[in-house]
Amino acid sequence: MNLKRYNIYLIIFLLSSFCVDARSNKKIKIFKTNEEIRLDGILDEKFWSNSEIASNFFQQFPNDSIPSELITEVRLAFTDKRLYLSGKMYDSVPKRYIVNSLKRDYQGPNNEAISITFDTYNDQKNALNFGVNPYGVQRESLIAKGGAALMPGVFNISWNTKWESYVKKYEDYWIVELSIPFRSLRYNKGNRVWGFNIGRNNLARSEWSNWTAIPKGYFPYNLSYAGKIEFDSDLPKPGKNIVIIPYVSGSGLDDKISFNNKKFKPEFGLDLNVGLSSSLNLDLTLNPDFSQVEVDAQRTNLTRFELMYPEKRQFFIENSDLFSDVGDDTNKPFFSRRIGISYDSTQGQYIQNPIIFGTKLSGKIGENYRVGILNMQTQKLSSINQPSINYGMAVIERRIFTNSRISSFLINKQPINNDANFSQSFNRVAGVELKLLSTNTNFSTDLYFNKTFDNLKTKNTYSYGGKLMFTNSRLRIMNYFSKIAENYNPEVGFIMRKNVFYYSPSIRYLFYPSTGLVNNHGAEVDYEFYNHPIYGDTDKKLELKYSISLNNRSGFFFQFQKEYTLLLYDFDPTRTGIEFLPSESGYNYNRGTISYNSSNQRLFSFKLNSSIGGFFNGDLYSYGLSINYRIVPYVNIDLSYNNNKILLPYANSNLSSYSSKVEVSFNTKLFLTTFFQYNSQIDNINLNTRLRWNFKPLSDIYIVFTDNYFAKGSNLFDLKNRSLALKLNYWINI
Numbered sequence: 035m036n037l038k039r040y041n042i043y044l045i046i047f048l049l050s051s052f053c054v055d056a057r058s059n060k061k062i063k064i065f066k067t068n069e070e071i072r073l074d075g076i077l078d079e080k081f082w083s084n085s086e087i088a089s090n091f092f093q094q095f096p097n098d099s100i101p102s103e104l105i106t107e108v109r110l111a112f113t114d115k116r117l118y119l120s121g122k123m124y125d126s127v128p129k130r131y132i133v134n135s136l137k138r139d140y141q142g143p144n145n146e147a148i149s150i151t152f153d154t155y156n157d158q159k160n161a162l163n164f165g166v167n168p169y170g171v172q173r174e175s176l177i178a179k180g181g182a183a184l185m186p187g188v189f190n191i192s193w194n195t196k197w198e199s200y201v202k203k204y205e206d207y208w209i210v211e212l213s214i215p216f217r218s219l220r221y222n223k224g225n226r227v228w229g230f231n232i233g234r235n236n237l238a239r240s241e242w243s244n245w246t247a248i249p250k251g252y253f254p255y256n257l258s259y260a261g262k263i264e265f266d267s268d269l270p271k272p273g274k275n276i277v278i279i280p281y282v283s284g285s286g287l288d289d290k291i292s293f294n295n296k297k298f299k300p301e302f303g304l305d306l307n308v309g310l311s312s313s314l315n316l317d318l319t320l321n322p323d324f325s326q327v328e329v330d331a332q333r334t335n336l337t338r339f340e341l342m343y344p345e346k347r348q349f350f351i352e353n354s355d356l357f358s359d360v361g362d363d364t365n366k367p368f369f370s371r372r373i374g375i376s377y378d379s380t381q382g383q384y385i386q387n388p389i390i391f392g393t394k395l396s397g398k399i400g401e402n403y404r405v406g407i408l409n410m411q412t413q414k415l416s417s418i419n420q421p422s423i424n425y426g427m428a429v430i431e432r433r434i435f436t437n438s439r440i441s442s443f444l445i446n447k448q449p450i451n452n453d454a455n456f457s458q459s460f461n462r463v464a465g466v467e468l469k470l471l472s473t474n475t476n477f478s479t480d481l482y483f484n485k486t487f488d489n490l491k492t493k494n495t496y497s498y499g500g501k502l503m504f505t506n507s508r509l510r511i512m513n514y515f516s517k518i519a520e521n522y523n524p525e526v527g528f529i530m531r532k533n534v535f536y537y538s539p540s541i542r543y544l545f546y547p548s549t550g551l552v553n554n555h556g557a558e559v560d561y562e563f564y565n566h567p568i569y570g571d572t573d574k575k576l577e578l579k580y581s582i583s584l585n586n587r588s589g590f591f592f593q594f595q596k597e598y599t600l601l602l603y604d605f606d607p608t609r610t611g612i613e614f615l616p617s618e619s620g621y622n623y624n625r626g627t628i629s630y631n632s633s634n635q636r637l638f639s640f641k642l643n644s645s646i647g648g649f650f651n652g653d654l655y656s657y658g659l660s661i662n663y664r665i666v667p668y669v670n671i672d673l674s675y676n677n678n679k680i681l682l683p684y685a686n687s688n689l690s691s692y693s694s695k696v697e698v699s700f701n702t703k704l705f706l707t708t709f710f711q712y713n714s715q716i717d718n719i720n721l722n723t724r725l726r727w728n729f730k731p732l733s734d735i736y737i738v739f740t741d742n743y744f745a746k747g748s749n750l751f752d753l754k755n756r757s758l759a760l761k762l763n764y765w766i767n768i
Contacts, residue, residue, distance in 0.1 A: 058246035060261035062086040062230075064110045071111065071118050073211045075202025082120060085109040088232060088245050088261075095242040096553050096585040098250035098507070102243035106148070106234050110263065114270045117219070119212040121148050123168075127238040128206045131168040132635070134670045136699035138728070139173050139191045140165075144634050146237050148210060151177065151255055153229025154221035155313070155398065158257040158437040158473070160355075161229065162219060163189075166210045169667050170201040171702060178355035180437050181255035182475040183505075189255060192351040194732055196767060217275035220313050220397065226268065231260040237635050240586050250554070251507040251544065258437065258475045275309035276768040283323045283761035290753050294417070298758065305349065305763075314397035314405075319349050322389050324374075325759035326736040329722045332713040334678055334691050336654075338605055339530040345370050349392060356396055356406035356429050360443055360467060360482065361527070364516055364536055365497055367463045367484050368445055369528040373410050373425050378418050387420070388413045402433040414451065421451035425526060438470040447526050461525040462487040478503045486523050494519040497529075499536070507544070508556075514538040531564065534572070538562035542579075555582040569618070572600040586633040593627040599650065607650045608680050608687035609715055615650060623648025637664045652682035670697045689715045703728045712745055719743040719751065732765035 067081045077083075087109055091102035105124040112118065131146045142149065142165065149165035158180050165173040174197070176190040197214040221228070232245040233254050248259045286298030303321035310316050327346045335341050345354070350370040361367050376387040392410040399405055410425040429443035448460040465484035472478070481500040488495075499516025520533040544556035558579040566572045576596045583589040600620040606613060615621075625647025632639045638661075645656040658676040672695040680687045692712040699705055704727050711720040721741040728734050738761075742754040 058259060058261045060088075060246050061264060062088050062110070062261075063264050063266055064112055065266045067111050067113060071113075071211075071213070073198060073200035073213055075200050075209045075211060077109075077120055077122070077209065077211075081111055082109050085111055091232070091234065091243040091245055092247040093241060093243050094248050094250060094252075094254055095587075096240060099247045102234075103239060103241060104234070104236055104243065106232070106243065106245075108150075108232055108245070112216075112265065112269075115216060117212075117214045117216060119150060119214075121150075121210045121212075121232075122207055123148060123210075123234060124207040125236070125238075126206075129203070130238045131208075131666070132237040132637070132664070133167050133169060133171070133667045134664060135697050135705070136169055136171055136667050136702045137697065137705050138171060140167060140171055141191075142173070142235060144237075145235065147173075147235050149173075149233045149235075149255075150212070151181075151229075151231045151233070151257070151260065152219065153257050153260055154219055154225075155401075156225060156227055156229050156262070157401075157433065158229060158260075159433070159439075161255075161257055163255065164197065164212060164214065166199050166201060166212070168201060168203060168208045169702070170199065170210075172197070172199055176351070176354075177255050177257065179359065180471060180475060181253055181257045182471060182478070183253050188253070190351055190354065192346065192348060194348070196731055196765070216270055217272055217309065219272075220309075220315075221269065221272070222401075223269055223271050223312060226265045228263050229257055229260040230263040231255075231257075240633075240635055249507045250546065252475070256475060258473055272309065272312035274768075275307075277305075277307040278766040278768065279305040279307075279763050280766075281305075281323060281761060281763040283325060283759065285325055285757060285759035287755060287757045288753075289755045291755060310395075311397070314395070314399065317349060317392075317394040317396075319389070319392045322347075322349060322392065323761060325738055326724070326726070326734070326761050326763075328707075328724070329709060329711075329720065329740070331693065332691060332711045332716065332718070332720065334676060334689050334713065334715050335609055336607070336649075336678060338601075340528075342369070342528055343371060347374075349394070356404060356431065357408060357427055360429070360441070360465060361484065361497075362480065362482070362499055362501060362514065362516060364514075364530060365484070365499060365518060365524075366528040367443070367465055367524045368427055368526055372526045372528075374412060376412075376415055376418060376420055385415075385418075387415055387423075390422070404431040404433075405429070406431075411450065421449040424448050424450045427526075435470070436473045438468075440466070440468050442466045445524070445526055459489045460487075461523065463524045463527065476504060476506050484522070484524070486521075488523065492521045495521045495523065497522045508546070509544075510540075510542040510558075512538075512540045514562075533566060535565045536562070537565075551584050551586075553583045553585045556580070566602070569600060569602065571598070572602060574598040584633075586635055588633040589631050591627075591629045591631075595625045595627070595647070596622075597625070598622050607652075607682065608685070608689065610687055610689075612687055613682055613685040621648075621650045623650065625649075625654070634662075637666065638662070649680060650682070652680060655679040655681075668699050670699075671695070691715070714745055717745045717747075718754070719745045730765070734761075734763055736761045 069081045087107050089107045091106050093100050093102045107122045109120045133145045145167050147165050147167040151161050151163045153161040161177040163175040176193045179188050195218040199212045201210045234243050246261045281303050284298050284300045287296040289295050303323055306318040308316040324347050330343045374387055374389050375384050378385045390411045394408045396406040406429045408427045412423050414422040426446040431439050431441035433439050443465055445463040463486050467482040470479045479502045483498045486495040497518045502513040504511045516536045518532050540560040542558035544554045546554050560577040562575050563571050564573040578594045580592045601617050603617045604614045627645040629643035631641045641660040643658045656678045660674040663671045674693045676691045678689040694710045696708045707724045709722040723739045725737040738759040740757045744752045
């Protein structure tokens with residue numbers, strides 16, 4: 035069977051499965067009250083005793099679709115302005131609550147917590163999630179792509195909104211009460227039925243449970259398996275939710291490399307968020323400052339390609355799936371981290387390109403349409419002969435079937451300058467995408483076609499591709515393919531290769547023993563190849579994997595990898611300038627990997643990994659160790675070391691990286707984070723210290739100190755640059 039016919043059959047199979055409905059029949063009614071509800075962790079208001087109870091939770095881990103061992107009871111109520119929720123979590127191991135810190139927006143898997151999901155449009159596409167741990171720490175998140183799987187962009191904890199909560203601990207249970215203003219939510223006024231679910235993570239018992247039954251192996255925030263809540267009367271008309279976040283900041287830079295020093299001086303800026311309707315939002319930022327954003331974790335790069343780092347800037351977060359969820363992992367037409375960053379070819383490094391202003395309009399229009407319009411303007415950089423650049427993107431998305439969609443987009447990058455000394459070239463990308471997802475999320479297919487345009491009017495500027503997938507608790511079959519033409523050039527995007535056809539099928543099967551310590555184990559086979567129209571197959575990789583996961587959330591992983599690489603240009607495998615392998619040379623090599631992750635139930639946990647095998651025309655020996663220790667709830671310590679020893683015929687290289695991150699929570703308002711990183715490959719030592727005082731909800735003062743030093747040779751610990759930044763932002767609801 036040829037490739038084309040196989041894909042057609044699989045698409046037909048997917049389309050025939052969209053009538054399968056996975057939604058739970060669980061449903062509770064929420065009653066309106068005029069009674070005053072006080073957040074005190076004492077459920078003595080008369081109304082709570084008359085409310086319907088969301089209980090009878092189902093375990094998802096370590097087993098699924100069986101009653102939870104721990105009892106959880108949740109009640110809801112609403113008034114003209116607020117939505118209220120109370121939760122009572124019984125615990126068989128009282129007072130033993132494991133969390134990472136007291137800092138807002140905690141990472142869920144390593145924290146005891148309860149989380150509540152509201153699919154306010156009841157469309158199984160996007161939702162809001164609110165979480166609280168036993169120490170009263172809050173987390174709010176955006177869920178995108180139906181919560182179908184844990185992948186980039188599906189669960190975003192960088193989103194912020196204002197709400198209140200209170201936690202009180204008792205001898206054998208803890209109580210949480212939530213108060214969420216309706217203007218902090220997005221919903222249609224006339225829709226009384228929302229998708230709804232509750233998740234509870236208990237590390238002491240190693241149990242994750244949900245209000246509705248979600249099969250093992252599925253992402254616990256999967257919207258297709260959610261239940262429903264129904265309001266007994268019409269919801270209040272959403273008021274104009276206007277948020278103003280002015281800031282004042284100051285920063286100074288002592289640069290010993292390029293001598294681009296900056297004196298400490300005050301800067302002012304503003305973020306404005308306007309809810310134009312209950313489902314359409316306008317964001318505006320003037321002179322944005324991102325000095326408080328946590329630095330990226332440095333990585334050793336053993337590939338021929340640029341590494342991708344996640345977006346952490348708040349402005350780009352809400353409804354980010356509209357803009358970033360185009361293309362696939364090998365071909366992203368839009369990558370927001372390109373905005374505000376420029377490349378200095380004389381220094382051979384990326385530098386900051388300050389943003390003057392930005393606007394973003396995003397949200398729903400009616401029942402079936404979502405729109406997004408983004409516009410950003412950056413400053414002129416005379417030092418690298420770069421004019422002021424305007425970045426824009428427009429996307430419209432149409433919902434089809436239950437939770438599938440078709441969309442089209444246009445991306446534009448263009449200089450805004452009349453100076454004849456600057457190039458006036460533009461770069462644009464237009465595309466259309468079809469994303470089909472069955473209602474039980476077992477079947478999915480993504481298909482796209484993109485084309486770039488520029489002032490050179492070159493040919494062969496297209497790309498297309500897609501993904502076909504079937505997955506359930508045991509079986510996962512995936513099939514990726516893409517074609518990137520020779521002159522396809524999305525300058526605001528992220529691609530690794532051009533003029534190549536990519537194809538990658540894979541299959542995984544898991545076994546679930548009914549007894550014993552093992553929760554699941556199984557094998558996976560992945561294959562991928564890249565085909566060049568002139569050179570043929572330039573890359574081929576076969577991976578055989580086996581994983582073993584235990585009931586205490588620890589696990590083993592084994593992998594054998596057989597690989598072939600044909601270089602199309604000279605390449606130094608160490609990226610240190612030691613030895614360049616010639617273009618048009620081919621290499622076959624094998625590698626084996628083993629790793630172990632200990633249980634996160636304990637205050638001390640660790641990860642071990644080791645890899646041995648060939649690497650181009652030599653050998654590669656790698657190992658790594660990560661350690662985490664928690665002094666609950668005040669201190670969280672992460673230590674990590676990785677070493678890659680490369681042995682080539684004419685050169686050897688020993689690449690090491692080390693990091694230590696210490697987070698201290700003095701209370702729920704004051705935090706100190708120190709992040710130390712050493713990376714021999716890029717000859718850099720980084721020290722980043724950040725003090726944060728959350729003096730009011732979502733209003734903060736930051737002090738950030740950053741040093742970069744040389745990491746090796748006679749220049750070890752010689753200063754590259756040093757910066758100090760101070761920022762105050764104040765959240766104002768109007």
